[in-house]
Amino acid sequence: MLVDGTVLGAVVAAPALVALGAFLARGRAVRALGRLGVLVAGAGFLTGVVLVLRLSADGDVVRVEGGVISLAAERLSAMLLLLVFGVSAVVQAFATRYLAGDRRAGWFIGGAGLLTAASAALATAATLVALALAWTLAGVALCLLLGTYRHLPAARDGLRRTATAFVIGDAALWSAVALVTARWGQVRLDELAAHSGGGLPAAVVAVLIVVAALSRSAQLPFHRWLPATLAAPTPVSALLHAGVVNAGGILLIRLSPLSTADPAVALTLLAGAATMGYGALLALVKPDVKGALAYSTMAQMGFMMFTVGLGLWAAALIHLVAHGFYKATLFLSSGSAIAYRRRMAAAPPASVPTGRRRAAALWAVALSLAALAVGVTVVPGVTDHGSGMALLVFAGITGAAATWGWLMRRPTRAGVLTAAAVLTAAMCGYLGVVSVATTFLTPALPAETLPPGAVATVVAVAVLMLAGLAVLRRWQHGSGLHHALYAHALSASHPTSTVKGTRP
Known part of the structure; x- marks a missing residue:
């Protein structure tokens, strides 16, 4: 058995250990830990590949039992691990050169490792409390990353906007967790369907979960934080797609037995459709490359929410995984796109006939x-x-x-x-x-x-x-x-x- 509970626990915890070392390290040790972070993320991606192959063959779930903090890897989790570790490995490898010699490189490596570990835990959490803890930890990790260049006023503004939106969303999620726990006690995610029910409490829980998802995925009316994060290094913008900005869809899919009450579905559909149109329109007029990519991400997340609201679970999941990979790549190549635009601007303008x-x-x-x-x-x-x-x-x-x-x-x-x-x-x-x-x-x-x-x-x-x-x-x-x-x-x-x- 190539992947068991011990291996799963190790690949989830290892990035956090690298993060701890990076926050404390100085000098040459920072660069060594950066390379180690790439290797750890790459090992996590390979583990995800093995999990996918194993689950396709026999379907056995890999578990790490730890009471309230338990992990489990089934088909959905294995697919999400490919996203989290795949994007993280590529972004951290890119950042080893992008931030070479930067005195804040250790801070980025620490934040990236913490975000990777939290996102992997979010993908594999087996209990409701573990999922909420991973959700909050991922938000904290992103805020740390946004503070990489905190001496810049624009970076502090992005951090403030992001923290405000995340605090509202986290408060909503933890309120839902408290209501569910007070009624049914400690709940495992694979038992949610047995505990779900109708009535006002179920509707309130569903709406709270949707609010949390909307805040994390930059949906209206929580949309202002994402465009304000662009003062952070470009690898941070790319790493957002390793289970942060697309975490709203992950949350709604994993908690689908609790989030499908009629008021919550209506809210999901309305916010998703509105954000999809709003983000697409602003991406079209935005003159800078990274700004256009940010609003494009907002629109893509609107499509993800819209499909979740319609109950098209596979479409939402396939879309968020595919979008995470290609949009992270686009952010990392934004420098080349800017250079291309400058060459085009220097060239004489060409008039294109309407008929053409x-x-x-x-x-x-x-x-x-x-x-x-x-x-x-x-x-x-x-x-x-x-x-x-x-x-x-x-x-x-x-x-x-x-x-x-x-x-x-x-x-x-x-x-x-x-x-x-x-x-x-x-x-x-x-x-x-x-x-x-x-x-x-x-x-x-x-x-x-x-x-x-x-x-x-x-x-x-x-x-x-x-x-x-x-x-x-x-x-x-x-x-x-x-x-x-x-x-x-x-x-x-x-x-x-x-x-x-x-x-x-």
């Missing part, structure tokens, strides 16, 4: 739909469940947007043929991954109770968002009222600071 824009848009939509049709034919079973349908909508929109950008630069027959070939291959691969992941996760997730018209709702929301984005594009180049509306959206993307000496 429209033709590129039509071709992009047509090619995306065709690639989806081929993918559904090649990968059967994707449309048999609501999660697959929701991810089809998401894949279609993403494919059309990427293809449009390509055709704007390559408006030739060869460009169209290249786009068709690459998009079809990518769509088939994506749907294949979705099919395999859904099959793996289904035994560990609640049954999908898809409400009538849920898929139609996803499509309608997607169409409305696309229409809004198209209108906003026109605002950017318009005049009068259009120009004023665009300027208002641009202004909204710059949070006003309350810390003296901080520029918005």
Whole structure:
């Protein structure tokens, strides 16, 4: 047995030990501990891979019994461990050079190790109290990371905003834990379904859990903390996606028996849809790369919340894992993106005819739909469940947007043929991954109770968002009222600071 309870406990606790050493170390020991942190996170990722293979074969749950503080790794936890340790390993490896010679490097290494351990504990917690403790510890670790450059007024402003949102969310979660514990005593997560019930107490618990999830995932009205964190080093922005900003979805999925009361579902759907549109609009007008990525993350987390509200558990989980990996990568490569923008700004502006824009848009939509049709034919079973349908909508929109950008630069027959070939291959691969992941996760997730018209709702929301984005594009180049509306959206993307000496 390659992975047992001892190994699981070790991979969860090891990053915290590295963190303790990093906070105390000085000089060359800091760099050595940075490399050790990378190795520990890499070992955790390999453990996650072994867990996935083992659970696919026999389905046995790996447990670490410790009373209130117990851990358990089943299919859902194994998938989340891949996210947490995979992102952490890449980010810490990047940071060894990014922060080389920085006197605050030890602080970052300590915060990264603590965040990794807390996120891994959040993914594997077996009891309600253990999950809440890991949740709070992850928030504390992020606040420590945001204080890496605390001498900067902007960093202190981001820390204040984040701490305020997290304190509200943590208070809500611990209130829910107190209500559940007072009624049923110490509760294991795999026994929640037996303890869930209706009535006012259940509705209150569900709403409190949703409030906690909204605050951690930067959803309206707790959305202001995420854009204010960009004064921290870029690796901190990337590490956010290792189980922090996407922890709201993790919480709602793991506590689904307690969070599906009607008022809580309505709140989740409303906040998710509103944040999805708001974040997408502001990401479009935000001029700086990291700011646009932050608002894009906010919108993506809105999509995650929306699918959770619809009960599309597999779609939400697959999306949060995939988004965590690729958005962390985008943050780490933001420096290259900034350099590219500077080269483009130095080049003479090119005028794109309106007809060419429209033709590129039509071709992009047509090619995306065709690639989806081929993918559904090649990968059967994707449309048999609501999660697959929701991810089809998401894949279609993403494919059309990427293809449009390509055709704007390559408006030739060869460009169209290249786009068709690459998009079809990518769509088939994506749907294949979705099919395999859904099959793996289904035994560990609640049954999908898809409400009538849920898929139609996803499509309608997607169409409305696309229409809004198209209108906003026109605002950017318009005049009068259009120009004023665009300027208002641009202004909204710059949070006003309350810390003296901080520029918005």
